Amino acid sequence: MKIIKSRIKHELTNKKALERCARQFGVTGHPTRMKICYLLCKYPELPVSDISDLVGISISAISQHLAKLKDCQIVQPRREAQTIYYSLENNSFTKILKTQLLKA
Numbered sequence: 001m002k003i004i005k006s007r008i009k010h011e012l013t014n015k016k017a018l019e020r021c022a023r024q025f026g027v028t029g030h031p032t033r034m035k036i037c038y039l040l041c042k043y044p045e046l047p048v049s050d051i052s053d054l055v056g057i058s059i060s061a062i063s064q065h066l067a068k069l070k071d072c073q074i075v076q077p078r079r080e081a082q083t084i085y086y087s088l089e090n091n092s093f094t095k096i097l098k099t100q101l102l103k104a
Helices: 002-011 015-028 031-042 048-055 059-071 092-101
Strands: 075-080 083-088
Touching: 015 031, 015 059, 015 092, 031 048, 031 059, 031 075, 031 083, 031 092, 048 059, 048 083, 059 075, 083 092
Parallel strands: none
Antiparallel strands: 075 083
16 A cells, blocks of 8 residues: 555646646636636637627626637737737647537
């Protein structure tokens, strides 16, 4: 049993993956950010102004939520002139997120 415990403790030392996953789940746990993720699952790319209108909060507030999602590698921006478009990142977390959100 001692060998198994030491092996398990060693597995937990991969803190970067655990911390990243915890951040991603924590960030998407906010209702507004979940709405943003849902919109980007249904519509692959949207400008900030449309996200703001659809969610019903200011562009400034939406931008703050998008920044948090971007920091956790959940969304990615694309600039075209003065308009910034957002889409979901293509990674394992967002694939799971899409699967779960599009079931509803």
